[in-house]
Amino acid sequence: MRVVIAEDLALLRDGLTRLLEAFDFGVVEAVGNGPALLPALLKHRPDVAVVDVRLPPTFTDEGLQAAIDARTEVPGLPVLVLSQHVEPLYARELLTGSGGGVGYLLKDRVANVAQFVDAVRRVADGGTAMDPEVVSQLLARREPLAALTAREREVLAEMAEGRSNGAIAAKLFITEKAISKHITNIFTKLAMPPSDDDNRRVLAVLAYLNA
Amino acid sequence: MKPMGIETWVRNGLRAVGLGWAGIALSVLNLPLLVLWIVALALTPAAGIGMVALPFATSLVRARADLARRLAAGWCVTIERPYAPRPKGSLPVGWRRYKWILTDPATWRDLAWLLPGAIIGIALGAVSIAIPLYGLEGVTLLPLWLYLGVDWYGYGLFWPIGSFSQGVLSFPQGVLFLMTGLIAAPQLRRVEALFAWTLLAPTKNAQLRLRVAQLTETRSDTVDAQAAELRRIERDLHDGAQARLVSLGMTIGLAEELLDRDPEMVRKLLAEARETSGSALVELRDLVRGIHPPVLAERGLDGAVRALALSLPMPISVDIELPGRPETPVESAAYFATAEALTNVVRHSGANTAAVSIRHTDALLTMVILDDGRGGADPSAGTGLSGVRRRLAVFDGTMSLSSPPGGPTVVTMELPCALSSPKTSPFSGTG
Numbered sequence: 001m002r003v004v005i006a007e008d009l010a011l012l013r014d015g016l017t018r019l020l021e022a023f024d025f026g027v028v029e030a031v032g033n034g035p036a037l038l039p040a041l042l043k044h045r046p047d048v049a050v051v052d053v054r055l056p057p058t059f060t061d062e063g064l065q066a067a068i069d070a071r072t073e074v075p076g077l078p079v080l081v082l083s084q085h086v087e088p089l090y091a092r093e094l095l096t097g098s099g100g101g102v103g104y105l106l107k108d109r110v111a112n113v114a115q116f117v118d119a120v121r122r123v124a125d126g127g128t129a130m131d132p133e134v135v136s137q138l139l140a141r142r143e144p145l146a147a148l149t150a151r152e153r154e155v156l157a158e159m160a161e162g163r164s165n166g167a168i169a170a171k172l173f174i175t176e177k178a179i180s181k182h183i184t185n186i187f188t189k190l191a192m193p194p195s196d197d198d199n200r201r202v203l204a205v206l207a208y209l210n211a
Numbered sequence: 212m213k214p215m216g217i218e219t220w221v222r223n224g225l226r227a228v229g230l231g232w233a234g235i236a237l238s239v240l241n242l243p244l245l246v247l248w249i250v251a252l253a254l255t256p257a258a259g260i261g262m263v264a265l266p267f268a269t270s271l272v273r274a275r276a277d278l279a280r281r282l283a284a285g286w287c288v289t290i291e292r293p294y295a296p297r298p299k300g301s302l303p304v305g306w307r308r309y310k311w312i313l314t315d316p317a318t319w320r321d322l323a324w325l326l327p328g329a330i331i332g333i334a335l336g337a338v339s340i341a342i343p344l345y346g347l348e349g350v351t352l353l354p355l356w357l358y359l360g361v362d363w364y365g366y367g368l369f370w371p372i373g374s375f376s377q378g379v380l381s382f383p384q385g386v387l388f389l390m391t392g393l394i395a396a397p398q399l400r401r402v403e404a405l406f407a408w409t410l411l412a413p414t415k416n417a418q419l420r421l422r423v424a425q426l427t428e429t430r431s432d433t434v435d436a437q438a439a440e441l442r443r444i445e446r447d448l449h450d451g452a453q454a455r456l457v458s459l460g461m462t463i464g465l466a467e468e469l470l471d472r473d474p475e476m477v478r479k480l481l482a483e484a485r486e487t488s489g490s491a492l493v494e495l496r497d498l499v500r501g502i503h504p505p506v507l508a509e510r511g512l513d514g515a516v517r518a519l520a521l522s523l524p525m526p527i528s529v530d531i532e533l534p535g536r537p538e539t540p541v542e543s544a545a546y547f548a549t550a551e552a553l554t555n556v557v558r559h560s561g562a563n564t565a566a567v568s569i570r571h572t573d574a575l576l577t578m579v580i581l582d583d584g585r586g587g588a589d590p591s592a593g594t595g596l597s598g599v600r601r602r603l604a605v606f607d608g609t610m611s612l613s614s615p616p617g618g619p620t621v622v623t624m625e626l627p628c629a630l631s632s633p634k635t636s637p638f639s640g641t642g
Contacts, residue, residue: 053509054505059508060510061509061510083505084496084499084505085496085499085500085505085506087506087518087521088518088521088522089506089510089514089517089518089521092521106492107492108489108492108493111485111488111489112485137521140522
């Protein structure tokens with residue numbers, strides 16, 4: 001699987017490269033600044049890009065902007081955005097008009113290598129990986145969620161992070177059938193149209209939470 | 212000047228006439244005040260009496276001058292208090308107080324104003340009363356003359372009144388005088404206020420001194436606040452991330468030692484080390500957010516306030532139009548002030564919704580936060596709003612609060628500043 005990395009700190013750039021190569025990803029280019037990112041993405045059309053939000057020369061949100069621009073030119077180009085902090089605002093921008101293949105995670109998550117690699121693979125496959133921090137910030141502010149049971153909220157959070165029914169079942173130690181029942185309840189209580197597709201499900205949840 | 216309705220116009224005129232009376236009454240006080248002060252000064256050699264009498268007389272004179280300043284404000288003439296601030300050190304008493312008063316030019320300017328101010332006050336007051344009164348005479352002359360047969364010698368243009376038609380003409384003349392009087396009275400008040408301004412307003416020197424006093428105060432506030440902030444950051448780092456890094460080093464060192472003997476233990480230790488590094492990151496992130504939120508650096512005030520609104524547990528409508536970004540310190544102050552105001556809404560207002568609006572016009576950044584809560588917010592009650600005020604004062608910004616019981620509460624904050632054109636416009640692309 002071919003990867004483009006954009007990260008300005010050499011230490012982290014090399015670390016990411018080493019980590020991904022250890023899991024059989026091929027890092028085709030690792031750039032260290034914003035202006036180089038978009039051409040690299042358009043040239044290599046990687047299977048997935050791992051991008052830091054803040055890059056030189058302005059150290060604002062150049063990585064994010066380049067990722068959004070690249071996805072405008074190449075719809076569905078899988079991008080996993082990493083940052084020292086997460087903002088629901090950025091998550092919304094990444095997801096707007098997207099056809100999936102989007103991830104947005106705290107850099108801390110890289111420390112859990114297995115989960116991180118799983119997230120990269122999920123995004124490359126056109127899935128979604130939302131940081132639990134974004135999801136919990138969104139869950140905290142929605143009053144209609146009061147109608148949900150504690151278990152349903154757990155399932156909703158997992159769903160919003162981008163996990164499949166199987167993965168949620170494994171994580172919460174309940175059967176997949178119980179999960180689908182919870183999800184049907186959630187969709188009913190929140191008056192959302194049910195959907196089978198994992199990714200569209202995430203988008204529906206986030207769109208609802210962000211409304 | 213704004214066009215005004217006939218009613219406001221009449222009311223304004225009547226108010227000015229009424230205040231003309233008050234002006235005369237107050238002006239009459241000026242002479243005794245002046246005499247009192249001079250006597251007090253003359254009593255200086257009799258140390259015991261002069262030391263007490265002069266400050267007392269001065270405070271009376273200043274009270275009178277303050278009243279004139281307040282009245283002037285009613286006619287759109289702003290006169291600031293010019294008096295020298297209290298000298299540094301302990302409360303000035305005795306000779307030091309005496310010196311403080313006598314060396315303040317504002318004291319002498321007040322005294323110089325007393326007499327001419329009184330003459331102008333009485334003269335203008337008399338004129339502003341006399342014209343409408345004469346008008347009133349003209350209006351009432353005709354019926355009195357016709358029905359009661361009261362004899363009038365003359366009025367207005369006609370001395371003596373020689374015919375019936377001349378008598379009837381006194382009515383329109385009276386109306387004319389009345390109207391003129393009501394138009395003139397506010398203008399005369401303004402003239403009096405402008406004269407007061409020439410002597411009662413701070414001189415260039417006094418203005419500078421006031422400004423210095425204000426800057427000294429805000430600077431010391433800023434320094435205090437910054438020192439406290441640094442102490443907090445130091446403590447947070449010391450007890451938080453730093454301690455965790457130490458423990459991280461120890462855990463990894465132990466793992467290194469155990470690598471050959473107990474691989475299972477090493478696995479546990481490494482998992483623990485990862486956990487610790489995660490907690491350190493969380494703490495650092497929270498700390499950074501409190502110092503300068505990353506989203507503020509990345510997106511400026513606009514994005515940061517939007518992100519903040521998304522993170523608060525109530526729907527907040529955001530309306531921001533900024534063509535550029537202010538200087539970083541100003542931007543930061545504006546952000547934290549807005550954040551504090553919004554946090555107050557969430558904590559105390561009991562509101563269901565709130566709205567933020569931020570605009571930049573005429574070199575002034577205006578932030579308005581509105582909520583539909585219970586109102587009755589008291590800026591002196593909590594430390595939150597006074598903190599906001601201090602934060603803004605550093606940049607000559609102001610905050611005003613309107614919060615009638617039952618709401619709505621409106622917090623308006625203003626910061627004078629220029630905007631720089633944006634470095635990169637959002638979504639402009641880089642390729």
